[in-house]
Amino acid sequence: MVALMTMPALPGTVTQTAISPSELNQRVAVLKRFKELLKAQRDRFETYLHALDKQKDIIQSGTTDELLQYVELEEKIVTDIFSIQKVIDPLEKMYQSTRVDTPTGGLQPDGREVASLKDALDGLKAEAVVRSERNRELLSKRMAELRSEIKSLKSNYPRRRLDNNQTPSLVDIKG
Numbered sequence: 001m002v003a004l005m006t007m008p009a010l011p012g013t014v015t016q017t018a019i020s021p022s023e024l025n026q027r028v029a030v031l032k033r034f035k036e037l038l039k040a041q042r043d044r045f046e047t048y049l050h051a052l053d054k055q056k057d058i059i060q061s062g063t064t065d066e067l068l069q070y071v072e073l074e075e076k077i078v079t080d081i082f083s084i085q086k087v088i089d090p091l092e093k094m095y096q097s098t099r100v101d102t103p104t105g106g107l108q109p110d111g112r113e114v115a116s117l118k119d120a121l122d123g124l125k126a127e128a129v130v131r132s133e134r135n136r137e138l139l140s141k142r143m144a145e146l147r148s149e150i151k152s153l154k155s156n157y158p159r160r161r162l163d164n165n166q167t168p169s170l171v172d173i174k175g
Helices: 021-061 064-098 109-156
Strands: 003-008 014-019
Touching: 014 021, 021 064, 021 109
Parallel strands: none
Antiparallel strands: 003 014
8 A cells, every 4th residue: 555645846836746655654653753752852851940940949048968969960951951852853854854744735733743842842942041041140149149258257267377386496206
């Protein structure tokens, strides 16, 4: 059985092209895997946003140990996001090369779902950038406050000078 798919030949024209079942299966597999990866990436970004919110609270009121834990968690999540993105990019190129337009000009039903996933992912990326920048500013302010506290602590304690003590001139080596 040969499936007929519509493929654009020239802008504004649509032609019928026969696609073998194996090519159709390959396209379906690419689409499914692409959707899975986009969903996984979306979940990672949601986790990242949650971690950034917690990190904000800890910057404002937590200890440095708690902050360090969230910075390490953030680094792991970001590494995870970049590793998935390395797989998504080539898969998206494959998806784009196999994507087929319908005669009415719209995307296939699965194509609409992929488009909405990509839009959601782009929104999450933008939100992550905003929250990350906000946390960076909060952290900079907090570090400035800590530096000022350290300076005030140093100035409150008098420095003892060891120069005022007399230096021994003889050493008893017999014990």
